[in-house]
Amino acid sequence: MKELTDRIRTQGKVLPKGILKVDGFINHQVDPQLMDACGREFACLFAGLNATKVLTAEISGIAPAVTTALHLGIPVVYARKTRPVTMPDIVLLTTAPSHTKGVMTELIVSPEYLSASERVLIIDDFLASGATIMGLVRLAQTSGATLVGIGTLIEKSFEGGRELLAPLGVPIVSLAVIASMDESGIVFVGD
Amino acid sequence: MKELTDRIRTQGKVLPKGILKVDGFINHQVDPQLMDACGREFACLFAGLNATKVLTAEISGIAPAVTTALHLGIPVVYARKTRPVTMPDIVLLTTAPSHTKGVMTELIVSPEYLSASERVLIIDDFLASGATIMGLVRLAQTSGATLVGIGTLIEKSFEGGRELLAPLGVPIVSLAVIASMDESGIVFVGD
Numbered sequence: 001m002k003e004l005t006d007r008i009r010t011q012g013k014v015l016p017k018g019i020l021k022v023d024g025f026i027n028h029q030v031d032p033q034l035m036d037a038c039g040r041e042f043a044c045l046f047a048g049l050n051a052t053k054v055l056t057a058e059i060s061g062i063a064p065a066v067t068t069a070l071h072l073g074i075p076v077v078y079a080r081k082t083r084p085v086t087m088p089d090i091v092l093l094t095t096a097p098s099h100t101k102g103v104m105t106e107l108i109v110s111p112e113y114l115s116a117s118e119r120v121l122i123i124d125d126f127l128a129s130g131a132t133i134m135g136l137v138r139l140a141q142t143s144g145a146t147l148v149g150i151g152t153l154i155e156k157s158f159e160g161g162r163e164l165l166a167p168l169g170v171p172i173v174s175l176a177v178i179a180s181m182d183e184s185g186i187v188f189v190g191d
Numbered sequence: 192m193k194e195l196t197d198r199i200r201t202q203g204k205v206l207p208k209g210i211l212k213v214d215g216f217i218n219h220q221v222d223p224q225l226m227d228a229c230g231r232e233f234a235c236l237f238a239g240l241n242a243t244k245v246l247t248a249e250i251s252g253i254a255p256a257v258t259t260a261l262h263l264g265i266p267v268v269y270a271r272k273t274r275p276v277t278m279p280d281i282v283l284l285t286t287a288p289s290h291t292k293g294v295m296t297e298l299i300v301s302p303e304y305l306s307a308s309e310r311v312l313i314i315d316d317f318l319a320s321g322a323t324i325m326g327l328v329r330l331a332q333t334s335g336a337t338l339v340g341i342g343t344l345i346e347k348s349f350e351g352g353r354e355l356l357a358p359l360g361v362p363i364v365s366l367a368v369i370a371s372m373d374e375s376g377i378v379f380v381g382d
């Protein structure tokens with residue numbers, strides 16, 4: 001998606017240890033017009049899947065997941081990293097390694113909002129190792145729901161996430177796919 | 192706003208210790224159509240303030256802040272509760288007591304995205320004691336920015352937040368104002 005790759009090219013910054021900083025428009029400051037355009041694109045690309053729910057992980061997945069769900073006309077559930085007091089005693093919980101924090105993070109969903117009848121579309125900001133998304137997949141599978149697709153804003157194609165997720169047999173779409181990057185620049189697939 | 196109060200009436204649940212559970216449409220599962228309608232309402236109510244940035248706190252402020260910013264055509268910044276590796280060494284940081292967790296929470300904003308020239312509109316899900324919003328106010332003030340307004344989805348009018356924030360001298364708008372609530376029901380101001 002040209003609008004997103006252009007923005008990453010001009011405002012993304014490659015930090016040491018393979019971190020791509022996109023804090024100016026996705027991860028801390030959010031450009032709502034860009035997120036809305038990405039949501040519209042996901043809704044268009046996944047229109048035929050008859051998804052009934054968007055599933056994402058807090059925190060930075062929320063903005064693109066909400067705009068995608070808005071354009072699909074379905075609810076979004078974001079997995080919590082800590083269990084709030086409002087959740088029931090029995091929850092769906094898995095753990096996944098955090099890419100940027102180097103620790104294991106919990107992903108928690110209330111069974112009130114994820115059930116066997118759902119057709120789940122996962123939306124997140126990054127596809128890197130795929131560990132967080134695989135955690136969301138486990139939550140969906142445990143609830144008995146059907147996973148129908150996976151969409152991410154930015155894929156780092158050299159970190160193995162697509163290979164991890166491919167056996168799931170669902171469409172995996174990223175709006176910007178990075179072939180390689182270092183402090184001298186970012187190369188997208190298709191450049 | 193009738194659409195929001197109707198939803199709270201039918202799907203909100205009063206838990207012990209004065210907790211209002213709205214996990215089915217705001218805080219865990221999100222109704223994007225409702226959030227979009229709330230964002231449109233805030234954008235309309237605050238249209239004359241010439242805000243240049245929406246400021247909120249992760250996590251549950253993000254959805255209404257993004258839709259408000261979308262309708263105002265300005266960016267949104269969400270204060271982080273942990274400092275990500277992508278932030279610069281010097282950040283704006285304050286602490287505020289968490290209403291539902293009973294602990295002090297950090298609120299962190301990068302000075303890259305909040306500067307003295309900004310006109311800041313704060314949007315959050317709840318106005319209860321006002322402590323989190325006052326934390327956001329301190330961040331805006333420390334950056335030298337001008338606070339122009341405060342909008343929340345749900346105000347618990349009996350927890351003192353409005354009295355705490357009133358001396359700031361900016362418009363404070365809540366889309367649903369609860370006069371009283373207990374396990375038998377919720378009464379809104381204007382009922």
